[in-house]
Amino acid sequence: xxxxxxxxxxxxxxxxxxxxxxxxxxxxxxxxxxxxxxxxxxxxxxxxxxxxxxxxxxxxxxxxxxxxxxxxxxxxxxxxxxxxxxxxxxxxxxxxxxxxxxxxxxxxxxxxxxxxxxxxxxxxxxxxxxxxxxxxxxxxxxxxxxxxxxxxxxxxxxxxxxxxxxxxxxxxxxxxxxxxxxxxxxxxxxxxxxxxxxxxxxxxxxxxxxxxxxxxxxxxx
Amino acid sequence: xxxxxxxxxxxxxxxxxxxxxxxxxxxxxxxxxxxxxxxxxxxxxxxxxxxxxxxxxxxxxxxxxxxxxxxxxxxxxxxxxxxxxxxxxxxxxxxxxxxxxxxxxxxxxxxxxxxxxxxxxxxxxxxxxxxxxxxxxxxxxxxxxxxxxxxxxxxxxxxxxxxxxxxxxxxxxxxxxxxxxxxxxxxxxxxxxxxxxxxxxxxxxxxxxxxxxxxxxxxxx
Amino acid sequence: xxxxxxxxxxxxxxxxxxxxxxxxxxxxxxxxxxxxxxxxxxxxxxxxxxxxxxxxxxxxxxxxxxxxxxxxxxxxxxxxxxxxxxxxxxxxxxxxxxxxxxxxxxxxxxxxxxxxxxxxxxxxxxxxxxxxxxxxxxxxxxxxxxxxxxxxxxxxxxxxxxxxxxxxxxxxxxxxxxxxxxxxxxxxxxxxxxxxxxxxxxxxxxxxxxxxxxxxxxxxx
Amino acid sequence: xxxxxxxxxxxxxxxxxxxxxxxxxxxxxxxxxxxxxxxxxxxxxxxxxxxxxxxxxxxxxxxxxxxxxxxxxxxxxxxxxxxxxxxxxxxxxxxxxxxxxxxxxxxxxxxxxxxxxxxxxxxxxxxxxxxxxxxxxxxxxxxxxxxxxxxxxxxxxxxxxxxxxxxxxxxxxxxxxxxxxxxxxxxxxxxxxxxxxxxxxxxxxxxxxxxxxxxxxxxxx
Numbered sequence: 001x002x003x004x005x006x007x008x009x010x011x012x013x014x015x016x017x018x019x020x021x022x023x024x025x026x027x028x029x030x031x032x033x034x035x036x037x038x039x040x041x042x043x044x045x046x047x048x049x050x051x052x053x054x055x056x057x058x059x060x061x062x063x064x065x066x067x068x069x070x071x072x073x074x075x076x077x078x079x080x081x082x083x084x085x086x087x088x089x090x091x092x093x094x095x096x097x098x099x100x101x102x103x104x105x106x107x108x109x110x111x112x113x114x115x116x117x118x119x120x121x122x123x124x125x126x127x128x129x130x131x132x133x134x135x136x137x138x139x140x141x142x143x144x145x146x147x148x149x150x151x152x153x154x155x156x157x158x159x160x161x162x163x164x165x166x167x168x169x170x171x172x173x174x175x176x177x178x179x180x181x182x183x184x185x186x187x188x189x190x191x192x193x194x195x196x197x198x199x200x201x202x203x204x205x206x207x208x209x210x211x212x213x214x215x216x217x218x219x220x221x
Numbered sequence: 222x223x224x225x226x227x228x229x230x231x232x233x234x235x236x237x238x239x240x241x242x243x244x245x246x247x248x249x250x251x252x253x254x255x256x257x258x259x260x261x262x263x264x265x266x267x268x269x270x271x272x273x274x275x276x277x278x279x280x281x282x283x284x285x286x287x288x289x290x291x292x293x294x295x296x297x298x299x300x301x302x303x304x305x306x307x308x309x310x311x312x313x314x315x316x317x318x319x320x321x322x323x324x325x326x327x328x329x330x331x332x333x334x335x336x337x338x339x340x341x342x343x344x345x346x347x348x349x350x351x352x353x354x355x356x357x358x359x360x361x362x363x364x365x366x367x368x369x370x371x372x373x374x375x376x377x378x379x380x381x382x383x384x385x386x387x388x389x390x391x392x393x394x395x396x397x398x399x400x401x402x403x404x405x406x407x408x409x410x411x412x413x414x415x416x417x418x419x420x421x422x423x424x425x426x427x428x429x430x431x432x433x434x435x436x437x438x439x440x441x442x
Numbered sequence: 443x444x445x446x447x448x449x450x451x452x453x454x455x456x457x458x459x460x461x462x463x464x465x466x467x468x469x470x471x472x473x474x475x476x477x478x479x480x481x482x483x484x485x486x487x488x489x490x491x492x493x494x495x496x497x498x499x500x501x502x503x504x505x506x507x508x509x510x511x512x513x514x515x516x517x518x519x520x521x522x523x524x525x526x527x528x529x530x531x532x533x534x535x536x537x538x539x540x541x542x543x544x545x546x547x548x549x550x551x552x553x554x555x556x557x558x559x560x561x562x563x564x565x566x567x568x569x570x571x572x573x574x575x576x577x578x579x580x581x582x583x584x585x586x587x588x589x590x591x592x593x594x595x596x597x598x599x600x601x602x603x604x605x606x607x608x609x610x611x612x613x614x615x616x617x618x619x620x621x622x623x624x625x626x627x628x629x630x631x632x633x634x635x636x637x638x639x640x641x642x643x644x645x646x647x648x649x650x651x652x653x654x655x656x657x658x659x660x661x662x663x
Numbered sequence: 664x665x666x667x668x669x670x671x672x673x674x675x676x677x678x679x680x681x682x683x684x685x686x687x688x689x690x691x692x693x694x695x696x697x698x699x700x701x702x703x704x705x706x707x708x709x710x711x712x713x714x715x716x717x718x719x720x721x722x723x724x725x726x727x728x729x730x731x732x733x734x735x736x737x738x739x740x741x742x743x744x745x746x747x748x749x750x751x752x753x754x755x756x757x758x759x760x761x762x763x764x765x766x767x768x769x770x771x772x773x774x775x776x777x778x779x780x781x782x783x784x785x786x787x788x789x790x791x792x793x794x795x796x797x798x799x800x801x802x803x804x805x806x807x808x809x810x811x812x813x814x815x816x817x818x819x820x821x822x823x824x825x826x827x828x829x830x831x832x833x834x835x836x837x838x839x840x841x842x843x844x845x846x847x848x849x850x851x852x853x854x855x856x857x858x859x860x861x862x863x864x865x866x867x868x869x870x871x872x873x874x875x876x877x878x879x880x881x882x883x884x
Contacts, residue, residue, distance in 0.1 A: 011292040017303030043297060045281075045304040048269045060266075062294030070367050070423070071232040073283030073316030075294075076264060082238030083266040091541060095294030098538035103567045125545045127573040131611060132566055146291050169573060169611065202291070312762060319759035324788045345795055346766045352790040352832060390794060390832065453734040459745030485739060487723075487746040490711045502708075504736030512809050512865070513674040515725030515758030517736075518706060524680030525708035537736030588733050644733070 003187070003221055004136070004176065004197030005038045006059060006117065007204055007214075008089065009046075015205045020046040023204075024054045026211040031056055034218045037197075041089055044075055051084025059117070060088035062095045065104025077108040087115030090134070093142045099128075106134045117176065119199075123158060127165040130173045137166060137175055138199045144179035146202050151179040152189035163194035182207070184219040191221065224408070224442055225357070225397065225418030226259045227280060227338065228425055228435075229310070230267075236426045241267040244425075245275045247432040252277055255439045258418075262310055265296055272305025280338070281309035283316045286325025298329040308336030311355070314363045320349075327355045338397065340420075347383040351390040357397050358387060359420050365400035367423050372400040373410035384415035403428070405440040412442065445629070445663055446578070446618065446639030447480045448501060448559065449646055449656075450531070451488075457647045462488040465646075466496045468653040473498055476660045479639075483531055486517055493526025501559070502530035504537045507546025519550040529557030532576070535584045541570075548576045559618065561641075565600060569607040572615045579608060579617055580641045586621035588644050593621040594631035605636035624649070626661040633663065666850070666884055667799070667839065667860030668701045669722060669780065670867055670877075671752070672709075678868045683709040686867075687717045689874040694719055697881045700860075704752055707738055714747025722780070723751035725758045728767025740771040750778030753797070756805045762791075769797045780839065782862075789825040793832040799839050800829060801862045807842035809865050814842040815852035826857035845870070847882040854884065 007027055009015030015023055020042035031038040039057035042050045051058040066074040080088060090105045091097045097105065102118060109116040116134035120126040121142050129137045139162040144151050152159060159177045166173050174196040181187065182203020190198050200217070207213035228248055230236025236244055241263035252259040260278035263271045272279040287295040301309060311326045312318045318326065323339060330337040337355035341347040342363055350358045360383040365372050373380060380398045387394050395417040402408065403424020411419050421438070428434035449469055451457030457465055462484035473480040481499035484492045493500040508516040522530060532547045533539045539547065544560060551558040558576035562568040563584055571579045581604040586593050594601060601619045608615050616638040623629065624645020632640050642659070649655035670690055672678030678686055683705035694701040702720035705713045714721040729737040743751060753768045754760045760768065765781060772779040779797035783789040784805050792800045802825040807814050815822060822840045829836050837859040844850065845866020853861050863880070870876035 008293055011287060011289050011295055011297035011300065013289045013299065016289070016297065016300050043300040044265050044294075045268050045296070045300045045306075047266050049304070066232060068232050068234045068237070071315055072229055072310065072313040072422075073265075073296075074232055075266070076232035076237065078234065079232065079237050079264040079266045083270070085266075089293065092293040093542075094292055096540035096542055099533060099541050099544055099567050099570060100535075100538055100563050102541055103564065103570065107566070121542050122545065124549070124574055125541050128541060128545065128570040131569040131573045201293075314763075317761035317763055320754060320762050320765055320788055320791060321756075321759055321784050323762055324785065324791065328787070342763050343766065345770070346762055348794040349762060349766065349791040352794045353787055450735055453729060453731050453737055453739035453742065455731045455741065458731070458739065458742050485742040486707050486736075487710050487738070487742045487748075489708050491746070508674060510674050510676045510679070513757055514671055514752065514755040514864075515707075515738075516674055517708070518674035518679065520676065521674065521679050521706040521708045525712070527708075531735065534735040536734055643735075 002037045003191060005036060005217065006041060006176065006197065006199050007038065008041045008061060008199060008201040009043060009205055010201050011043060012202065012205045016043060017046060020050050021053045023210055024050045024056065026214060028054045028056045030211060030214040030218060036218045036221065044080065047080055047085050048083040057086040058084055060085045062092065063088045063090065063105050063108065065101040065108060077112050081112050081114060085114065087117065090116055090118045092119045093121060093140055093145060103132055106132050123161040123165050126162040127169055130166040130169040133170055134173060137173055138178050139175065140178040140199060147180045149180045150186040150189065151177050151181065152186055152193055154180065156193055159190065159193040159195055182213065182217065184216050187217055188220040223258045224412060226257060226438070227262060227397065227418065227420050228259065229262045229282060229420060229422040230264060230426055231422050232264060233423065233426045237264060238267060241271050242274045244431055245271045245277065247435060249275045249277045251432060251435040251439060257439045257442065265301070268301055268306050269304040278307040279305055281306045282313065284309045284311065284326050284329065286322040286329060298333050302333050302335060306335065308338065311337055311339045313340045314342060314361055314366060324353055327353050344379060344382040344386050348386040348390055351387040351394045354391055355394060357395045359397040359399055361399040361420060368401045370401045371407035371410065372398050372402065373407055373414055375401065377414055380411065380414040380416055403434065403438065405437050408438055409441040444479045445633060447478060447659070448483060448618070448639065448641050449480065450483045450503060450641060450643040451485060451647055452643050453485060454644065454647045458485060459488060462492050463495045465652055466492045466498065468656060470496045470498045472653060472656040472660060478660045478663065486522065489522055489527050490525040499528040500526055502527045503534065505530045505532065505547050505550065507543040507550060519554050523554050523556060527556065529559065532558055532560045534561045535563060535582055535587060545574055548574050565603040565607050568604040569611055572608040572611040575612055576615060579615055580620050581617065582620040582641060589622045591622045592628035592631065593619050593623065594628055594635060596622065598635050601632065601635040601637055624655065624659065626658050629659055630662040665700045666854060668699060668880070669704060669839065669860065669862050670701065671704045671724060671862060671864040672706060672868055673864050674706060675865065675868045679706060680709060683713050684716045686873055687713045687719065689877060691717045691719045693874060693877040693881060699881045699884065707743065710743055710748050711746040720749040721747055723748045724755065726751045726753065726768050726771065728764040728771060740775050744775050744777060748777065750780065753779055753781045755782045756784060756803055756808060766795055769795050786821060786824040786828050790828040790832055793829040793836045796833055797836060799837045801839035801841050803841040803862060810843045812843045813849040813852065814840050814844065815849055815856055817843065819856055822853065822856040822858055845876065845880065847879050850880055851883040
């Protein structure tokens with residue numbers, strides 16, 4: 001099974017609009033040359049143009065559980081699907097959702113053949129997310145996000161504890177970890193702890209040379 | 222001064238993805254043939270493809286007040302701008318925002334040269350919105366949204382009261398009205414009450430023939 | 443093990459202030475005379491006076507996950523504990539919470555020796571809630587709340603399915619069911635489906651004679 | 664017209680439960696001895712016991728706009744009124760509300776003869792709040808809250824600008840200022856800038872001797 005790397009552009013200017021397309025092209029080049037599985041999550045208005053420009057999987061940063069209807073401003077699963085998204089983050093720590101909406105969003109992605117990644121903040125919440133049977137849960141201690149301190153070093157127990165908790169609830173759910181990850185050694189450490197991939201953001205998006213940073217990231221796998 | 226008509230696609234399947242482009246083309250044709258000012262607010266993932274396909278103004282259904290940075294899943298003003306949006310709805314009744322976020326979103330649109338439309342639910346809230354100096358406030362009594370009963374008939378006093386309240390606070394702010402509007406007579410009644418345009422949704426988006434419905438809408442102005 | 447009955451006063455005027463105390467006294471009388479376990483969840487400002495007036499367990503309708511500190515307006519676990527609450531509802535369908543806050547609130551109740559009741563809307567969300575190891579999960583299909591149609595009749599499968607899902611995840615978690623329950627036969631049907639108690643509201647709070655309605659409720663157990 | 668001082672207990676343990684009663688007694692003693700107008704906003708579960716213990720005005724830290732009905736966990740105006748509250752904060756920066764809810768909460772307070780204090784974060788939002796005709800607006804730059812740096816020193820222009828903006832919109836609305844205020848000189852500076860009172864929190868609640876701190880606070884007026 002291949003390691004999964006998901007690059008979150010957040011609302012960084014370096015990952016907005018035409019810059020998102022450039023980042024996606026860097027991801028594609030590194031994925032092709034290294035034989036790794038890299039996906040990108042641009043901002044929602046950028047999904048269409050990014051998905052039109054590259055062949056790697058494009059994810060939404062968020063979807064709402066709302067279906068078709070009178071839901072102005074909500075992020076509707078079929079809209080992101082038709083824009084070219086292959087999956088979506090759900091419940092990122094910067095875009096928390098109610099449990100009912102997380103469940104509805106995960107179910108909507110599954111019904112549309114898309115990949116779901118539910119973000120969580122601790123082991124107990126990770127177990128709860130796993131009970132919803134998403135494709136992935138992504139454990140990210142909020143205090144480490146954007147810190148530059150990799151979760152795999154700062155709190156390895158939260159990764160192994162999440163892996164254990166998830167496997168007990170539903171062994172089909174895969175675990176990603178995030179927060180502070182940007183280098184090859186961080187990714188390797190995450191995999192050694194039982195994660196099957198990582199969530200990244202500022203370490204790559206705001207790097208002087210994102211492509212070089214991505215090559216470093218995949219250098220040890 | 223020209224009447225402003227803004228068509229909100231909400232998350233109706235009839236206004237999603239390729240259907241949003243078709244609706245936008247109908248709006249463009251009617252606008253061109255009738256010499257009216259029609260804009261469309263597709264879902265956020267559809268802004269880029271709609272704005273690439275038509276020359277009429279494209280609006281976002283929502284933006285967040287968040288700036289650049291660690292704001293996963295938020296709708297960042299520069300992202301919608303670069304996708305081609307000319308403005309945005311703010312605080313639609315189906316996507317209510319805090320006062321602080323409404324203010325930040327209106328300021329962000331102004332700073333980016335975009336048009337702001339703050340939606341409100343009653344006369345007092347309309348006065349408050351006008352104090353933020355947006356381009357437009359749009360009064361929509363929530364109980365009439367999607368009802369098929371035009372606000373201009375059901376509650377004309379809320380339109381005239383909103384116009385009066387806004388003019389006292391800031392005479393540069395224009396008033397739209399919405400909720401239940403779909404026909405030429407509804408638009409004419411709204412203008413007679415002092416509104417300078419209307420917000421529309423299901424009456425057009427879910428019409429058997431949206432273009433015909435739009436021609437009817439503009440037939441009396 | 444004894445059946446658990448929890449009466450939610452919501453914001454009904456019939457359950458506000460002095461009326462909440464009267465309802466609590468009715469609950470106490472019926473509990474004592476019937477040997478049943480009845481608790482009451484008044485509004486948060488009413489917890490202190492209700493807990494001062496009766497000996498039955500008093501629950502909060504909500505707590506936030508927030509700890510001590512700069513959290514104006516949040517419902518802090520130690521404040522409701524010191525006011526006399528023995529437990530709290532969490533994530534009621536009328537007061538949905540993020541997954542992170544549900545987890546924090548359940549943990550805060552446990553750390554303070556209080557009873558947690560996480561409300562959920564379907565079987566998948568119930569399984570997720572059970573993974574947080576609360577004392578109770580309470581399944582309430584939102585469309586039946588306040589309907590007068592008991593969930594035990596309208597959708598018995600959601601009760602049995604919730605019981606099964608919870609027992610797989612954590613057999614120590616007990617299942618309540620709610621929505622539309624007010625009569626003795628509704629409670630009996632809920633128990634027959636595997637629930638260990640019920641959540642009630644309007645059927646008792648707005649009854650002409652709440653005490654009589656409570657006697658009917660417990661008449662078949 | 665007398666200066667208005669409102670002490671917000673937030674969720675500090677030093678202001679919870681029995682500690683809230685002690686703080687309220689200190690406020691009462693200082694108010695009586697100095698002839699000043701001091702009110703206290705304990706946590707919502709503490710309103711009843713604080714209002715039962717002292718004669719100074721007791722405020723809620725928050726109310727929701729919700730009326731009577733199916734609104735579990737919401738803070739209903741009549742419940743806080745019957746618990747003894749004389750008014751409420753609305754939209755504190757730690758408990759932001761939608762514009763529609765702010766308007767509904769302010770109207771609910773007015774309809775119940777209670778005093779409304781809408782908190783705001785900048786001059787534009789203050790103007791918007793004033794358009795809702797509350798009794799007070801309280802300007803608190805979020806970045807200064809809990810900083811120990813008084814707004815009257817760090818950003819005097821936001822106070823004078825708020826006073827000017829409010830007087831243009833509705834001269835009956837009074838302006839409070841908050842954030843970082845704890846000493847007599849801070850209060851005097853606020854009044855010199857045109858404020859008619861202050862919002863306080865940690866500087867008093869977490870002081871070694873809150874009563875002494877309050878005496879210092881009122882020493883220059």
